Amino acid sequence: MASLLPGTDSHILADPPRLDFLDRQTLRLIRPMTALEAWNAVMARPLPLMALAFRLRDAVSARFGVRPIGGFSGARRQAVKVGERLDFFLVEHAAPQVLVLTERDRHLDVMTCITTSGGELAITSSVITHNRYGRIYMWPVAPAHRLIVRHMLRRMAQG
Template sequence: MPDGAGLERQTPRLVAAREALAYHDVQRVRLARDMTALEAWNAVMLEPMPLIGLAFRIRDAVSARFGVKRIGGFTGRQKTQVAEGDMLDFFRVEGVTDRELVLTERDRHLDVMTTITTDPLAGGGCEMTITSSVVTHNLFGRLYMIPVGLAHPVIVKRMMRVLSRKGVGA
């Protein structure tokens, strides 16, 4: 096994079969300490990006005109435990184990699934993976995903950089 390689990487859940997805993004970061998927979520959400609140307010104002529910954005609230059916901000928890947190938002324009996994590394620490998958249902969903598809990987990458800066990353 190469130095620092994972013991065995999980296959993250997707909202639909890979070929049916309108959007799919996978990003990984090595973390200096091992943590559960919920601990990883809490660490990422601890410092919301400065303009993300404004982006969500704009999103809600525009989307509401097309009958899409308002989601409000991220609160930064920390949770010590969650169960299936609980809410983490606007996401519904669809699955949770120590190593996997499956979050969804389903609406008339699209279904989103974000899966956070933490896989232990042979040399200590873990690899956190954030996998986002989307199925669109209509023209508004497809148009919505144009700016979101461009912004989402940048946002996730920055969130992971914040973890590294705080000394959590390897």
């Protein structure tokens, strides 16, 4: 974990000026929960078309030597440890209120940090691209990511 987003407890890959993408979205929690419980709640109701989007991503990315990630399984986890995987993400840090997940390849590094503190859930994603493919990949992914997280949090709030 390289850095904390200033003014938050959210981990990011590097200081904000060095990032190629940064998004932090929050939701007021109706009850206290751990970061893993928040992950389970967000993943419990997958957005329509997400499976198709991941299949498309995997098909296109395979042409550039990127391993398939397959998407989100929706499987609930009771516990996770550093070094384990939550779907395609590597767990780099696991504490009751902070869950740091990464996916790294030769094109880009992605870190998603889920925090639950002060009655708030925050999902913070940061990306550093390494080459032209990583930058091109992020053109459609950046705005889509913001919308997807917004809708996932909205669905979680609705129960």
